[in-house]
Amino acid sequence: KPGTDKFRGQVFFNFGDSLFNSRNPFAPDKPPYQTRTFSGNLSGPLGKKASFFIDAEQRNQQETSVISALNPDGSPFSQAVVAPQVRTTISPRVDYQLNSKNTLVGRYRYEHATLDNQGIGVFTLATREYNVHNGEQSASLTDTIMVSNSVINETRFQYIHDPSQQVGNNLSTCGLLSNISCNDAPTISVLGAFTGGGTPFGTGQSYSNEDHYELQNFTSIAHGKHFLKFGGRLRDVRLVDYSTGNYNGTYTFQSLEAYNANQPSQFSITQGVPLATVKQYDAGLFATDDWRVRPNFTLSLGLRFETQDNIGARADIAPRVGFAWGIGGGK
Numbered sequence: 001k002p003g004t005d006k007f008r009g010q011v012f013f014n015f016g017d018s019l020f021n022s023r024n025p026f027a028p029d030k031p032p033y034q035t036r037t038f039s040g041n042l043s044g045p046l047g048k049k050a051s052f053f054i055d056a057e058q059r060n061q062q063e064t065s066v067i068s069a070l071n072p073d074g075s076p077f078s079q080a081v082v083a084p085q086v087r088t089t090i091s092p093r094v095d096y097q098l099n100s101k102n103t104l105v106g107r108y109r110y111e112h113a114t115l116d117n118q119g120i121g122v123f124t125l126a127t128r129e130y131n132v133h134n135g136e137q138s139a140s141l142t143d144t145i146m147v148s149n150s151v152i153n154e155t156r157f158q159y160i161h162d163p164s165q166q167v168g169n170n171l172s173t174c175g176l177l178s179n180i181s182c183n184d185a186p187t188i189s190v191l192g193a194f195t196g197g198g199t200p201f202g203t204g205q206s207y208s209n210e211d212h213y214e215l216q217n218f219t220s221i222a223h224g225k226h227f228l229k230f231g232g233r234l235r236d237v238r239l240v241d242y243s244t245g246n247y248n249g250t251y252t253f254q255s256l257e258a259y260n261a262n263q264p265s266q267f268s269i270t271q272g273v274p275l276a277t278v279k280q281y282d283a284g285l286f287a288t289d290d291w292r293v294r295p296n297f298t299l300s301l302g303l304r305f306e307t308q309d310n311i312g313a314r315a316d317i318a319p320r321v322g323f324a325w326g327i328g329g330g331k
Helices: 257-260
Strands: 008-017 034-045 051-072 076-099 102-118 132-150 153-169 187-190 192-195 205-223 226-242 250-253 266-269 273-294 296-309 316-325
Touching: 187 257, 205 273
Parallel strands: 187 250
Antiparallel strands: 008 034, 034 051, 051 076, 076 102, 102 132, 132 153, 153 205, 187 192, 205 226, 226 273, 250 266, 273 296, 296 316
């Protein structure tokens, strides 16, 4: 019951250092790195009618990417690059009792991750590296009403925002391609030797943003041998995607000899409008009846209606039939 809790909480901390780990056998050296994890939670009352709970965590991990490729003259090339990853999550919740039969629950979740120096390793050189930023924010509100001892109504609203971004490191020069920004340089792929050149994104970045809005309402009724449930859902989903993969083009060489002779076997490039926007509305209604025909046999009947704006057939109806039978439990 909201408001009757006691204050309580926990705190955790984990730590690791490269000092305690061995070197990767394919790496020429062992770059210094650490791993740290902080987490904790706290809960308690907010007056006589409300309670709260909050949980937080941050993980800071420094992974290592190992490059084991060949130089243009055929000599071995090795490099170890630290690839830090930081993930932060915060999740508060508040329960509030409006009256003896009506309770509100509000939740919020924030999650963000930063991954640096991604996309490299084995044959892929550090000039191809990029950083990733993604996460999620969500907020929801639930209202539960005890209409009577046998009837419960629940209304939920939820909003979710999912952003994701990949950003090139924009190095001043791009290794083998001198005086060319890594956000502008094409990809150089030499089979069996190395993959260098610019970042995978022609403009230096790609991103995606997705937004979800959802409203639901359900009513549950217990009546004799029947448990009835019916309700509906409205959703709105919007997606904005900007992708420039291979917009600078890729030169493919069959061997180091072909690369040194400047004789690519293939050139590929992607062009067009990189920005796409998609949205969709949909709605659904349903009704179910779990009928306890006998103590060991329950018959489930249901019907669902759905519609959305991105298909020609705007009305879909789906019936459902199921049963649960407890074998040997006739009483």
